[in-house]
Amino acid sequence: MDRRANTSTNREERIHNLMAHVPYLRRYALALTGDPDLGDGFVTRILDDAMTADDFIRLENPRLALYAALNELADTMALRPAPSPRPVEAALAALPEDARRLYLLVSLEDLPLHDAAAVLGLPVETAVERLNDARRQVRERLTATILIVEDDAIIAFDLAETVRGMGHMVCGTAPTMDEALTLAAAHTPTLALLDIRLAEGDNGIEVARELRRRRFLPVIFVTAFPDELAKRGLEHLGPVIPKPFTRDQIEQAITRAVFTPAESGGPAAVSPAA
The missing domain is CATH 1.20.140.160 (PhyR, sigma-like (SL) domain)
Structure with a gap:
């Protein structure tokens, strides 16, 4: 050659x-x-x-x-x-x-x-x-700042530990609607974990509605009453994790919420941590 x-x-x-x-x-x-x-x-x-x-x-x-x-x-x-x-x-x-x-x-x-x-x-x-x-x-x-709205102190503690274990921040826990809205105004969280039945007769669904009215905020309901949203035709407010829950369920739901693009017209679902 x-x-x-x-x-x-x-x-x-x-x-x-x-x-x-x-x-x-x-x-x-x-x-x-x-x-x-x-x-x-x-x-x-x-x-x-x-x-x-x-x-x-x-x-x-x-x-x-x-x-x-x-x-x-x-x-x-x-x-x-x-x-x-x-x-x-x-x-x-x-x-x-x-x-x-x-x-x-x-x-x-x-x-x-x-x-x-x-x-x-x-x-x-x-x-x-x-x-x-x-x-x-x-x-x-990519670090979410998460608000926990839960009137059971043990469950609130467990949720907070799961959130921190994922590397995210907990801006506070609230057992009532007033406390939840006060924390949201002070810390501008990027995600909220909400129980439906709260202390003092408050309802997590109303908290979610008010948070959405003030600004777009993704929420995840963690509740012993998982059918309540469906009965009211309010499934669009957020995904539901029934109690009792596992940490894997919470982690997967948070990950999906954090990495899902924001709704059209709303601000980004994840912003720099406060």
């Missing part, structure tokens, strides 16, 4: 190796742009360039070069992802762009930190600082 044939074979092998990175590139491009069509267009453009540039194809680790090329293409368009109602995406979008990309490369693409730093042209020491700060900011933005 002459040199030209051998060079052609090597080139085909390298192009084949480039194509093996496409699933990863599409995933990163989607996170980078926030738009699947635009992301795929980015991937197509950089692969076209990579397949015609010998110096690109000869790189020992083309995946890192491809990530860098995606970033460069995004920079030429001054691209930032569109606002998202999804809390995780919104938290990432609040980061400086280089920190957002670093977070994505390490947490989404599973690159070692030194490789992610190389893609972004950052010293490793700088990348360590920025990644730690990005993780802190994301964690804070």
